Amino acid sequence: MRNAIAMTQVDFAYHFGLTRKQVIELENGRANPTLETLVKVCRPFGFKVGFVFPGKPPRW
Numbered sequence: 001m002r003n004a005i006a007m008t009q010v011d012f013a014y015h016f017g018l019t020r021k022q023v024i025e026l027e028n029g030r031a032n033p034t035l036e037t038l039v040k041v042c043r044p045f046g047f048k049v050g051f052v053f054p055g056k057p058p059r060w
Contacts, residue, residue: 009027
């Protein structure tokens with residue numbers, strides 16, 4: 001998505017309050033982002049963060 005809007009990793013990191021290293025790790029699938037980070041980078045693109053639970057979903 002970052003490439004689709006022609007943002008550099010540095011610009012993307014700055015805009016979303018991340019470090020360039022975090023952006024690199026996210027893009028390469030090596031990061032374990034917090035829910036807050038996921039929401040931060042997904043919301044502007046119209047994505048929602050969801051979870052898949054194996055088996056029966058928890059009762060909240």
